[in-house]
Amino acid sequence: MxxxxxxxxxxxxxxxxxxxxxxxxxxxxxxxxxxxxxxxxxxxxxxxxxxxxxxxxxxxxxxxxxxxxxxxxxxxxxxxxxxxxxxxxxxxxxxxxxxxxxxxSDTTKVKPNQSSSDLLSDSDSLIEHLGDLLKSQNISDVTFEVDGEIFNAHRVVLAARSPVFMAELLGPMIEGNKKCIKLEGMMAEVFKDLLHYIYTDKIQDVGTKFNQHLLEAADRYALDGLRKICEDRLCRDITLDTVVSSLGLADQHNCGKLLDYCLNFAAKPENLLQLTLRQEYLELMKNCPSVFAKLSERASASLDFQKIIYKK
Incomplete structure (x- = not known):
């Protein structure tokens, strides 16, 4: 021709x-x-x-x-x-x-006479540009439907950040050829924050329940950095209202740090006595016997708990 x-x-x-x-x-x-x-x-x-x-x-x-x-x-x-x-x-x-x-980003090298402040400025500029790329609809080449909402993104960016997306979007798996990929088991707001992290390395500071869902999403797509951020935030925000659900989450997704923090908090006598009266504690005993066994062991080893037993 x-x-x-x-x-x-x-x-x-x-x-x-x-x-x-x-x-x-x-x-x-x-x-x-x-x-x-x-x-x-x-x-x-x-x-x-x-x-x-x-x-x-x-x-x-x-x-x-x-x-x-x-x-x-x-x-x-x-x-x-x-x-x-x-x-x-x-x-x-x-x-x-x-x-x-x-x-x-790890291919960026400091050039001769380039100060660390210059390099930081370049890094900030990259994050800003990728954030703008996420907002742009002109060159997106993959669409997701999540909980009834539509999200446009770029295969190459997702694949570069997540080995799971790499396999699904650029590998032999069928999702790579679909114009619109429907994701089940995830809230739209969670996927929105997941995309924001992929493009910018940042997430908003949100509540415990949202961080729990975000940790599940991070584990689903093998985003170790996001997984660590969520785990640290959940450790920081442990309360009587959240510790049981966080215990189950830590066990399911192999979050050792979160599991340890939750066990230490729940094993305190004043906390454990209140937790035993809650329905979610009974469900933990039924659904996660290994976690319940660890909690019982941690509580038995607690000096404060032993003092209460000996006093009685």
């Missing part, structure tokens, strides 16, 4: 570069062909897009790092687009490609 003469000098033309992605057009002269784009700058590095099409009209897309760098870890995702941004196959000798690049 021949390209128009106006574009014959530029088989790969960069159309648009934005936060997290860029678009380019590829004009096909004949088969087989191997074309390269002009060098462009993205994420502080220079890149070149390349396209190879063989006799069978199989398309192979590459993005090559041109600039010198010791190590750059990046995840790259391609989508074929029509003129309106929808997914389409190659037609009429020309097609548009959306390429999304996520550069891992």
């Amino acid at each position: 021949a390209a128009s003469s106006a574009n014959s000098a530029a088989p790969i033309c960069i159309k648009e570069v934005s936060v997290g992605s860029f678009k380019f057009e590829i004009y096909i002269k004949d088969y087989p062909c191997f074309e390269s784009s002009p060098i462009f700058t993205f994420g502080g590095h220079e890149w070149r897009a390349k396209c190879r099409i063989d006799f069978l009209k199989h398309v192979e897309l590459l993005v090559v790092l041109i600039s010198d760098a010791d190590a750059v870890k990046a995840t790259i995702d391609f989508s074929l687009l029509d003129k309106d941004g929808g997914e389409i196959y190659v037609t009429n000798g020309c097609f548009n490609v959306l390429c999304t690049i996520f550069i891992a």
Whole structure:
């Protein structure tokens, strides 16, 4: 298929570069062909897009790092687009490609004469840009339905942050080919905060019940950083009203620190006497016998508890 003469000098033309992605057009002269784009700058590095099409009209897309760098870890995702941004196959000798690049933050290195304050500013800027990317609807390429609400996101960002999303969205699992993925067993507000953490490394300071649900979501998607934040907050906010549910949660999700904090709190005689009168304590005995056994052992070893027994 021949390209128009106006574009014959530029088989790969960069159309648009934005936060997290860029678009380019590829004009096909004949088969087989191997074309390269002009060098462009993205994420502080220079890149070149390349396209190879063989006799069978199989398309192979590459993005090559041109600039010198010791190590750059990046995840790259391609989508074929029509003129309106929808997914389409190659037609009429020309097609548009959306390429999304996520550069891992641990590849950032301090340059000579670069102060730590400069590096911090770059990190803050990255978080800000990724936060803006989450808010943008223009280049999102995956949609989730959670508890009746719709959320748009970017496969490459989710995959870079979570090995579970990596398998579901970029691996062989069926979810990777769905236009809208419906998630069960999660509240919309929890998923919203989960996405916010994935893009910005931040979450809002919320109540115990919400942190419990968020910890479950973090464990579901193997987000260890978020899991630790939620566990620390639950340890900080233990009360008589929350300790039993947190005990069950800690046991279910193997949260050793949270389990230890809850056992120490619940084993105090003044707390244990009040907990035994509550329905959730009886349910804990029934549903989590191993936790109840640990609590009984911790309480029996308590010096304050022993004093009460000996006094009686």
